[in-house]
Amino acid sequence: MIIVLLGPPGAGKGTQGERLAARLDVPKIATGDVLRAAVRDGTPLGLEAKAAMDRGDLVPDAVIMGIMKDALASPSAAKGAILDGVVRTTPQADGLSQTLASLGKTLDAVLLFEIDEDELVRRLSGRTTCDVCQRPFFGRQPGEACEEGGQTGTLVRRKDDEPEAIRKRMQVYRDQTAPVIDWYAHHGANMVRVDALGSLEEVEARMQSALGL
Structure with a gap:
């Protein structure tokens, strides 16, 4: 089963995506993770991505989709994948459709x-983020220690988690995502909407129910 996750920053799609991936026994593939891995491993597409980043440019969609194709073609994704952050614009939606085909x-x-x-x-x-593992925390204060993943980090509050910055990010999300929703509707995609308000367990239950799991 291949599922694309959409939702505003902070809606919990990453966490719920991990739970869904575990439930379906498939990998959760995030654009940032596979991009960093390709750059780290020095693959041809990773080198193209690094060159773009070194110039201060956005990584071209064609390069990102090439990296995603490699990830989706791997044995670990034979039964499917949960795709997080892969589709943010209509060209990316179209690119993913072609890649899957x-x-x-x-x-x-x-x-x-x-x-x-x-x-x-x-x-x-109210969110803080570990400066080492990048894991988000709620209800914890900047300066506290994080020891997830066997490394010691420090919790910090990112500038883009300030209220005004959040509202600007939401506007960007709305501007980009509304056309994506329309694109998928036009192409007959199975659009499943989930109310993301509530505890992790409540949202997970809604998500699984909506997907018929």
Whole structure:
């Protein structure tokens, strides 16, 4: 099963994506993770991505989709994958569609996490992030230690988690994602909407119910 995750920053799609991946026994593939791995491993596409980043340019969609194709073609993704952050614009939606077709795979669902903007601002403005493992925490203060993954880091509050920055990110998300939703609707995708307000367990239950799991 191949599922694309959509939703505003802080809606919890990454965490729920991990739970869904575990439930389905498939990998969760995030654009940032596979991009960093390709750069680290020095693959041809990774070198192209690094060259773009070194110039201060955005990594071209064609390079990102090439890296995603390699990830989706790997044995670990034989039964499917949960795709997080792969589709943010309509060209990326179209690129992913072509990539899946070239691999003989199909998109089973687009999982859209929905949440009120005021709740999102409240949630994200209380978030801290480990400066080493990048794991987000809620209800913990900047300066506290993080020892996840066997490394010691320090919790920090990112500038883009300030309320005004969050609202700007939400506007960018709306501008980019509304056309993506329309694109998938036009192409007959199975769009599954999930209310992302509530505890992790409550949202997970809604997500699984919506997907018929």
